[in-house]
Amino acid sequence: MTGIVEHSTENTILSNVPEGAVRYIAPEFIEDGNAPVTTGSDTFSFGMLMLGCITEKLPFYNLTTDAAVFDARIAGAWHPPRPDGPDPKSCVPDRLWRIMLRCWSIKWDDRLTMGQVHDFISEQHSASDSNPRNTLPVAVEPSWSLPPSLRSISSQQYRRL
16 A cells, blocks of 8 residues: 555645545555555445445545545545435444444554454344334345245355355
8 A cells, every 4th residue: 555645746646546445545544655554444444335335325425536535534534424314324323333433443453353343233233222223224125036945044054055
């Protein structure tokens, strides 16, 4: 990730970063193009992926260019604001938002490990909470269906297939 940012006197130019990646990279790479890749930087990116999967929108979707995202992140917007609105895809459950915030900690060693993320998500999945802000959105049934032989197997049996 060396050389992520080159500064010029007139503007900031992103270099060596695939298009769109600035939305997912950890703050340490924006602050220091020579920062080491860590499991913490992976966790930061995973938090952004979680947000995208829930909302079906890119992180910082309201900013249309990488340069605009980069400028916002330089100005201190290390993570997007919490989506909120009438659309169910705009509602991020409280528990998942807390997980994402922990993934997005500024210091890489303050971030959750992926094992902790797994544990929190497993707890969320098994929690019985009637508050809609704390529950995962209901999945839409796919237009395809599983063969009858696979419909009633447990996840443990499925992993052995």
